[in-house]
Amino acid sequence: MKITVINGTEKKGVTYRLKEIFLEQFKGNAEITEFYLPRDCPNFCAGCITCFGKDQNLCKDAKYIQPIEKALHEADLLVFTSPAYVFHTTGAMKAMLDHFGYRWIPHRPAKEMFGKRAVIITQCLGAGGSSTAKDIKDSLSWWGISYIKTVSFRLMSDVKWDKIPEKKRASFTSKLTSTAKKFAAIDYSKPAHTNLITKAKFYMVRSMQTGLGKENPEYTDFKYWKANGWLDKVRPWKNA
Numbered sequence: 001m002k003i004t005v006i007n008g009t010e011k012k013g014v015t016y017r018l019k020e021i022f023l024e025q026f027k028g029n030a031e032i033t034e035f036y037l038p039r040d041c042p043n044f045c046a047g048c049i050t051c052f053g054k055d056q057n058l059c060k061d062a063k064y065i066q067p068i069e070k071a072l073h074e075a076d077l078l079v080f081t082s083p084a085y086v087f088h089t090t091g092a093m094k095a096m097l098d099h100f101g102y103r104w105i106p107h108r109p110a111k112e113m114f115g116k117r118a119v120i121i122t123q124c125l126g127a128g129g130s131s132t133a134k135d136i137k138d139s140l141s142w143w144g145i146s147y148i149k150t151v152s153f154r155l156m157s158d159v160k161w162d163k164i165p166e167k168k169r170a171s172f173t174s175k176l177t178s179t180a181k182k183f184a185a186i187d188y189s190k191p192a193h194t195n196l197i198t199k200a201k202f203y204m205v206r207s208m209q210t211g212l213g214k215e216n217p218e219y220t221d222f223k224y225w226k227a228n229g230w231l232d233k234v235r236p237w238k239n240a
């Protein structure tokens, strides 16, 4: 199987250690591709809307975005990690997710995302781990992913791994290991079930795109939906 990991920080700190514990269960059995932010996507979205209106490959940051997108599409399992920074995901993670705005269901979602599985690992000192996970989950669910597991930790101690009490580290390890074992046992040849919420989003946008296409048949998103057959009988999920 293939796993793509998007690390919301380059720091080899607590977030990194938690991610390593999770991946431990897959080592030797999975091809793992990792991206570290901001290193692998160092720029902000400039808001030029070229990706929305014309072509994502004309983005000034295409050389960073294209390899990330390829790895996301090819993976069976996606892993996103982030510490809470002022109750939210890191600026680096947000900057990367902004570049994929054009992949939200109202625009040009990738069919590869429907049926994929994802795990979001966040941690915080005291509060903000859930809102951090939600920042990432918002994008993943609007990309079309239904099967998203979030695992969030509160340190309530020192923020250096070696100074976190042994008992606490053991409980983090146990939770991550059991989650990883569940994910390692999945048969990835079968796509994950696409849930009703994802389908409802799809049908809402399908109706919107049909209307937009009547007004302007050259509209980029409409042409994409039409070319995929989604305005006819084709659907991006397999368990239709």
Ligand SMILES: Cc1cc2nc3c(=O)[nH]c(=O)nc-3n(C[C@H](O)[C@H](O)[C@H](O)COP(=O)(O)O)c2cc1C
Binding pocket: 009, 011, 012, 013, 014, 015, 016, 083, 084, 085, 086, 087, 088, 123, 124, 125, 126, 127, 128, 129, 155, 159, 160
């Ligand atoms: C800029 C910044 C903002 C942070 N904001 C929060 C916060 O809102 N809530 C919280 O509980 N911890 C916060 N933390 C602590 C981190 O979530 C995290 O626990 C700590 O940075 C250790 O993780 P790391 O070793 O992976 O960087 C913050 C840390 C930084 C550097």
